[in-house]
Amino acid sequence: MFHRTDVFISAWKPYIIWFYVRSIQPCIIISIRGFMLIFFILLWYKKDIRLLIFIVLNYQNVY
Numbered sequence: 001m002f003h004r005t006d007v008f009i010s011a012w013k014p015y016i017i018w019f020y021v022r023s024i025q026p027c028i029i030i031s032i033r034g035f036m037l038i039f040f041i042l043l044w045y046k047k048d049i050r051l052l053i054f055i056v057l058n059y060q061n062v063y
Helices: 004-029 032-044 049-062
Strands: none
Touching: none
16 A cells, blocks of 8 residues: 555655754764753653653754
8 A cells, every 4th residue: 555654754764864963963062961961851851752852952953
């Protein structure tokens, strides 16, 4: 069967790979304090994944 989701995922795959590489680059620059901040945010907002993703994305945009 032909699934629209497969087309959607395959169309977004280059962007997902680019975003993944882009999200790794700040981690190399961020110090241990930055990792601790992300870790505590993860512990604090582990029940709300969307809020966690929103905070992490905004945190990466600062750098």
